[in-house]
Amino acid sequence: MTPDAEFGYELLVCRYAELAWRPGEGPRPSLVARQLGTEKRRWDTVVIEVDPAAFAARRAFGDRTIDSDLLHVVRGAPAEWAWYRDALPHPGYPWRYVRRAVHRAAGRDLIEKRRRNNRIELRRKRPYPDWVERIVAIENKPDLDRSAADRLADQLEHDVETGLADEAWLATETTGERVEPALLREMPVEAGILATDFSGGVDADAADVAWHPSGLGPAEGERRDPETETLRLEIAERAYGKGWRSFADTMRPDCRHFELRREGRALVPYCAAKEKVPTGRECSGSCPSFSPEPPQWRTKGWPIEGGPGKGLKLVLHRRRERERDRIEGGE
Numbered sequence: 001m002t003p004d005a006e007f008g009y010e011l012l013v014c015r016y017a018e019l020a021w022r023p024g025e026g027p028r029p030s031l032v033a034r035q036l037g038t039e040k041r042r043w044d045t046v047v048i049e050v051d052p053a054a055f056a057a058r059r060a061f062g063d064r065t066i067d068s069d070l071l072h073v074v075r076g077a078p079a080e081w082a083w084y085r086d087a088l089p090h091p092g093y094p095w096r097y098v099r100r101a102v103h104r105a106a107g108r109d110l111i112e113k114r115r116r117n118n119r120i121e122l123r124r125k126r127p128y129p130d131w132v133e134r135i136v137a138i139e140n141k142p143d144l145d146r147s148a149a150d151r152l153a154d155q156l157e158h159d160v161e162t163g164l165a166d167e168a169w170l171a172t173e174t175t176g177e178r179v180e181p182a183l184l185r186e187m188p189v190e191a192g193i194l195a196t197d198f199s200g201g202v203d204a205d206a207a208d209v210a211w212h213p214s215g216l217g218p219a220e221g222e223r224r225d226p227e228t229e230t231l232r233l234e235i236a237e238r239a240y241g242k243g244w245r246s247f248a249d250t251m252r253p254d255c256r257h258f259e260l261r262r263e264g265r266a267l268v269p270y271c272a273a274k275e276k277v278p279t280g281r282e283c284s285g286s287c288p289s290f291s292p293e294p295p296q297w298r299t300k301g302w303p304i305e306g307g308p309g310k311g312l313k314l315v316l317h318r319r320r321e322r323e324r325d326r327i328e329g330g331e
């Protein structure tokens with residue numbers, strides 16, 4: 001399968017996870033994102049299992065990611081007014097950057113700030129909740145051949161060693177056939193294997209657990225070091241702000257060839273000119289086949305198929321909001 005097809009597969013896995021997480025065990029409130037991780041390791045699909053009440057409290061801080069500098073301020077902001085240098089833990093870098101982050105956080109309404117005797121003081125608006133329960137990394141490989149299996153085994157091994165995620169999985173397509181057992185045996189035993197069959201589109205029954213994962217988190221009674229905990233929260237925040245439908249932000253839904261197609265219960269981008277799922281890279285401003293949607297399209301409240309870019313973005317945006325409502329409701 002080509003890298004293009006892998007992009008399409010990744011979107012289907014994301015939608016499946018949204019519908020069915022956690023496979024084999026029954027639903028857990030979770031949000032799904034794609035292409036996230038650290039400098040050293042980028043995961044294809046990331047599932048963040050959440051506590052619904054704490055997730056609702058997180059939503060009160062708005063829709064956007066709270067980045068690492070802002071997290072330092074938001075998590076440390078006290079209940080009563082205090083000078084920011086007294087209130088916040090030493091950042092390990094110059095305070096002037098923290099001051100900037102305080103202004104930024106106040107500008108986004110995440111905290112309150114005021115100036116007293118020429119000092120910047122801050123106070124929290126609400127406590128930042130402990131909303132992340134577990135982080136699950138999924139590698140997507142629709143066609144598992146020898147070289148892909150070797151690469152994946154290395155990557156999953158890395159996940160097992162770092163313990164940044166609570167669990168790691170490989171998702172691979174079976175289309176009714178058995179996955180090659182010899183290749184699967186080479187995966188680290190700790191990694192789960194999800195055997196998908198998306199030939200009929202995506203729904204909650206479109207995958208089976210071929211191998212159950214074991215937890216990668218700290219042993220009972222132990223904790224992760226604070227640096228790892230912070231990194232995990234940063235990943236979860238990026239997942240929250242980005243989700244997996246953000247492809248519409250970089251692709252060209254305003255091109256007349258751009259469509260959203262149904263694959264069962266998933267909507268995936270489709271290029272009618274190239275007759276395939278375009279990757280983010282090719283569906284961009286430099287695409288030679290780009291053709292702007294005719295202006296008169298914009299005047300007609302177009303439905304999902306083939307309509308103007310704005311309408312498509314709105315559809316994806318609404319879906320994301322609906323998912324957030326569902327998670328908050330504990331589904």
Ligand code: SF4
Pocket residue numbers: 252255256257258259270271272273274278282283284287288289290291
């Ligand atoms: S023609 Fe190019 S810009 Fe238009 S939808 Fe296809 S890939 Fe995207």
